[in-house]
Amino acid sequence: MLRIAHLLEAQLRAAMERALPEAAQPLDPQLAPASKPEFGDFQANGALPLAKPLGQPPRQIAQAIVVQLKADPSFAELCLDPVIAGPGFINLTLRPERLCAEVAARLGDPRLGVPSVASEDAPGQRTAPVVVDFSSPNIAKEMHVGHLRSTIIGDCLARVLEFRGHPVLRLNHVGDWGTQFGMLITHLKQVAPEALDTADAVDLGDLVAFYRQAKARFDEDDAFQATSREEVVKLQGGDPLSLKAWGLLCEQSRREFQTIYDQLDITLSERGESFYNPTLQAVVDDLRAAGLLVVDDGAGCVFLEGVRGKDGQPLPLIVQKRDGGFNYATTDLAAIRYRFAAPPAGDGAGRVIYVTDAGQASHFAAVFQVARRAGWIPDGASVEHVPFGLVQGDDGKKLKTRSGDTVRLRDLLDEAVQRAEADLRRRLAEEGRSEDDAFIEQVATTVGLAAVKYADLSTNRITNYQFSFDRMLALTGNTAPYLLYAVVRIAGIARKGGDQVGATSGALQFGEPQEWALIRELLKLDGVIAEVETELLPNRLCSYLFELSQVFNRFYDQVPVLKADEPARSSRLALCRLTTGTLKLGLGLLGIPTLDRM
RNA sequence: GGGGCUGUAGCUCAGCCGGAUAGAGCGACGGUUUCCUAAACCGUAGGUCGUGGGUUCGAGUCCCGCCAGCCCCGCCA
Numbered sequence: 305m306l307r308i309a310h311l312l313e314a315q316l317r318a319a320m321e322r323a324l325p326e327a328a329q330p331l332d333p334q335l336a337p338a339s340k341p342e343f344g345d346f347q348a349n350g351a352l353p354l355a356k357p358l359g360q361p362p363r364q365i366a367q368a369i370v371v372q373l374k375a376d377p378s379f380a381e382l383c384l385d386p387v388i389a390g391p392g393f394i395n396l397t398l399r400p401e402r403l404c405a406e407v408a409a410r411l412g413d414p415r416l417g418v419p420s421v422a423s424e425d426a427p428g429q430r431t432a433p434v435v436v437d438f439s440s441p442n443i444a445k446e447m448h449v450g451h452l453r454s455t456i457i458g459d460c461l462a463r464v465l466e467f468r469g470h471p472v473l474r475l476n477h478v479g480d481w482g483t484q485f486g487m488l489i490t491h492l493k494q495v496a497p498e499a500l501d502t503a504d505a506v507d508l509g510d511l512v513a514f515y516r517q518a519k520a521r522f523d524e525d526d527a528f529q530a531t532s533r534e535e536v537v538k539l540q541g542g543d544p545l546s547l548k549a550w551g552l553l554c555e556q557s558r559r560e561f562q563t564i565y566d567q568l569d570i571t572l573s574e575r576g577e578s579f580y581n582p583t584l585q586a587v588v589d590d591l592r593a594a595g596l597l598v599v600d601d602g603a604g605c606v607f608l609e610g611v612r613g614k615d616g617q618p619l620p621l622i623v624q625k626r627d628g629g630f631n632y633a634t635t636d637l638a639a640i641r642y643r644f645a646a647p648p649a650g651d652g653a654g655r656v657i658y659v660t661d662a663g664q665a666s667h668f669a670a671v672f673q674v675a676r677r678a679g680w681i682p683d684g685a686s687v688e689h690v691p692f693g694l695v696q697g698d699d700g701k702k703l704k705t706r707s708g709d710t711v712r713l714r715d716l717l718d719e720a721v722q723r724a725e726a727d728l729r730r731r732l733a734e735e736g737r738s739e740d741d742a743f744i745e746q747v748a749t750t751v752g753l754a755a756v757k758y759a760d761l762s763t764n765r766i767t768n769y770q771f772s773f774d775r776m777l778a779l780t781g782n783t784a785p786y787l788l789y790a791v792v793r794i795a796g797i798a799r800k801g802g803d804q805v806g807a808t809s810g811a812l813q814f815g816e817p818q819e820w821a822l823i824r825e826l827l828k829l830d831g832v833i834a835e836v837e838t839e840l841l842p843n844r845l846c847s848y849l850f851e852l853s854q855v856f857n858r859f860y861d862q863v864p865v866l867k868a869d870e871p872a873r874s875s876r877l878a879l880c881r882l883t884t885g886t887l888k889l890g891l892g893l894l895g896i897p898t899l900d901r902m
Numbered sequence: 903g904g905g906g907c908u909g910u911a912g913c914u915c916a917g918c919c920g921g922a923u924a925g926a927g928c929g930a931c932g933g934u935u936u937c938c939u940a941a942a943c944c945g946u947a948g949g950u951c952g953u954g955g956g957u958u959c960g961a962g963u964c965c966c967g968c969c970a971g972c973c974c975c976g977c978c979a
Contacts, residue, residue, distance in 0.1 A: 332919090339922070349921055355959065362959080390922045391959080442979080479979065519978095577979090603977050611975090612904065619904090625977045632979045663973050665906055693907080694972080731941075763915065767908065768972075775914070779941040781927040782915085789941050797938050835918070847916065850926085861934095861943045880938095902941075 305406070305417075305827040306834060308382065309335060309346065312396065315379045316348050319372035324365065327354055337828075343389065344397030345824065351392040362392030370394060403823050404812045410826070411878055416889055418830045420469030432654025432685070433471040435643050436462040439565075439572055440660070442479035443557040444488055444511050447564055447713040449703050450661070453692045453769065456760045456895065458659035459570045460842045461690070463893045468837050473573065473651060477639065478561075480554050480576035482632065484515070486536035489549050490528065491518035500549035508560050511553070533627055540581060540629070550578075564713055568753065569895060580638035584630040587638045588623055594678050602626035606674045611666075621670045633671060640675040644682055655686050657840065662691035662766065690840050693768035703771050721752035723773055728902075747902050751777070751785055754896040758784035761894055762846035782850045787891060788899055790853040793860055794884040795900040801866050801877060812875045818859040819879060825855045826882050829890070842894065849890045856883050 316333035324331070334349040351366035358365060366388045373379050373386055373394075382402055387395045410417045421431055438458020441447045447455075458474075466472045489500065491514055498505040499514075506514070521528045539546040558574065565572060588604055591597040596606045604624030611619045623634045643651045658668060668689040675681055697703040705711055725748035732739060759776035763769050779785045814820060832848040835841075865876040888898050 334919075334921085336919080336921085343922080347921085352921070352959070393922065440979090483978065601976075605976075616904095620976060622977050627977085629977085631977065633977095635979090660979095661973090662907060664979080666974050667979085669906090691907080700971095735939095764917095767915085770914065772914085775928075778928075783927090785941065786927095789939080793939065793942085795939095800938055839918080841918095843916080844918080847926085854926090857942060858944095860938075861940090864937075866938050901939080 306830045308398065308402070308406070309831070311378075311382065312346060315373065315376055315382075316350070316369070316394075319369050319376060319379075320350060323368040323372040324354065324358065327358060337831075338395065341821070341824075343393075343395045344384075344387070346396040346398075348394040348396065349392075351394065355392070363388055366392040366394050400814070400820075403820070403827065404814065406827055407823055407878070407882060408812055411882055416829055416882075416885055417827075418467070418833050422469040431470060432652060433473050434465050435473045435475055435651060435653045435656040436465065436659065437475050437477050437639075437657065438462070438659035439570075440477045440479065441557075441561055442484065443554050443576070444484070444515050445479075445557075446508060446512055447561060449695050449711040449713060449716055449771070452695060452713060452716070452756075453760055453765070454659045454661070455565075455568070455570060456757050457690070457692060457765055457842060458657075459568070459895050460757075460761055460845075460893065461657065461659065461836075461840055463895060464833060464836050464842075464845070467893060468833065470655075473643075473653070474571060476572040476574045476576070478557075478574055478576035480550075481540075481578040481581060481635070483532070483536055483629075484519075485539060485550060485553075486532035486534075487518040487522045487528075488515055488553070489539070489546060490532045490535045491521065492549070500545075500552065503552055504556060508556060511556070533629065536629060537627075564717070567714075567717060568757070569897070577632075577635045580635050580642065583638045583642065584634050587634055587641060588630070590641075591623060591637075591674070591678055596674065596677060597623070606677075608670055608673060609677075611670065619670075621674055623674075633667070636668075636671045637675055637678075637680075640671065640687065641678075641680045644680055644685055644687075653685065655688070657688050657690055659690045659692070662693055665689060665691055688840070690765070692765040696768050696770045698770065698772055700770065717753060717756060720756045720773060720777070721749050723777055724748040724752035724755065727777065743901075747899060750897055750899055751788065751902065754784035754788060754891075757895055758787070758846065761842040762850075764841065764843050782846070784896060785902075787849055787853050787887065788896075788902060790856050791884055791887050791891075791898040792900065792902050793857075794880045794887075797865055797877070797880055798884075799900075811871065812878060813871045814875055815872070816863050818855075818863045819876065821855050822859045822879055822883065825852045826879070826886055829886055833893075845890060845893060849887060849894075852883065852886060852890075 313333055313335045316335060317331055320327070320331040320333060332350055334353075336347055336349065338344050338347050348369075351369060352362050354360075354365050355362040370386045370388060382398060384397045384399060387397075389395050406417070436458055438461075439451060439455040441451050462472050462474045492499050495517075496506055496510075496514065499511070518532075522532055535546065539550055554576075588597065591606060598605050598607055598620070600620060603620075603622050603626045605620030605622050607618040607620050609618070621633050622631060623637065625631055640656065641650070643653045643656050646652050660668070672681075672687050672689070675687070681687055695703045703711055725744060728744055728748055728751070732744075755776040759771070760769060762782055776783060777785065779789070814823065828848060832845055836845050859879070863876065865873065865880060868876055891898055
């Protein structure tokens, strides 16, 4: 429907120019989707703001525009007669045959009418890659609920961008470098030296415990702190023993992370902080050469523009610590520099997206500002922080286990699947159905993981997100099970209707309002995807899929498909096919696979 | 102290470039099954959009003040 909207907008603008030659340019028709179904498909609000400058009543202006519109034969081909409503809105309704033609076109299009950038503006020309930086757990720690949102949201955004045809670099900026390793290695040397030269000498759970101990010592023991800092310097300087220990720890964590990514069907390229180590000094040197670096109290700083502290002094971004070491700001700057730099010395990215919690907003704002002033962000390129809120429990506080620990991601996912299985078994017993264990496991896994992903993606990411197994696994409402069930219903029709569902029928013919409602919903897909691509808000896609499921369920409930006579039967089957295609595509972009039965 | 985010129905949340009478879902209440999976559908009730100003033909949306909650603010990420 985007293509039609663009056509209409051009027609409207031309009509306005003809109707109102005395009006100031440029004229904006203010074309928008109709706010209610009874208003048609689109509304143009452009007459309203012209009332005052032109000194005419807005309805009169609208009338003049409508006269010109109706004189345009290409408009008349597209729409029924426009209707002026309210204070001066122009309501537009597409001709049914145009809607049918759109449906027919999509039935034969594997992309369902969503264009790919590869075929859009510059055919043949390679578009610059988009970097999506997400997940980013820390080595020697387990993935916990804090990584959930970044991982799920980042994967979804990457999928949408990939589907739109962008080359996407899914980068896992793991915490595999820096002070924490100094602490951990120093501590292990004293309490479990075998962990530093033997693979898997201690398991990850122990490593996590050691990490906690190391952190505690670091915070209160000055001598330990000093040794740890020396250890970091040795590591960053390439000391073989330190490097070996570091490699073992990383490998062990990596395998642990991978089981979670496999479970969630998430692809990531690991490129941790350590990758940028060789370029950190150059980053600082470049900043110095650019005249941005100021040594203050022994630390290398870049003072920020527009950010002031208590006493009105500019706040610094510290890029080199007093002891000569580098910190996360240095690494983040090195990453930006590399990602935008031309290949082979960089990624040549045109857009870089950071999916991290909202608490890091000021950090990224500072880093982006410094990178910009250093000239590392090319003209036309964009760097965006995609923030998200905290995961909270039912009590509205940060999600914790009953004993007050952070929730491990694997435990959380397992519990979702277990609850889905228990619910399924209960339902099967109630309905007297019997299914084998393989089916039950398959359904429970799909439903459980889908519920976790969908619950996260379906709320606006900026606000905090209240985690609730009961709500996300509910069979009704805006949940994954509700959407999956719509797909299952269509699969049921396909089973009963044989290969009819797959066949493209002849002329499509529709008459029922439920059919038209479904068609209008189906045709919104391309616009929704375009919106997610620019706004980076997966919940827009979720809302769309939920509304589509609702409209479909109404259709399913009120309009017979298999029992209908031709040509209604074939036309309705075609709608079912397009609906299931749209739902599967949309859910797929959320990282959610579908089922034929549940 | 400075900065950021949030505040919309009992609960969880949408609300796009400022547009028509502010929307869903859950929960509550009432209905629907000879029929493609009722994990569904239909209906009713429920609102001072935190608050006070301002801009505008028009404000949940933009600007300013205030209140509340959360988060960040020199060598952790």
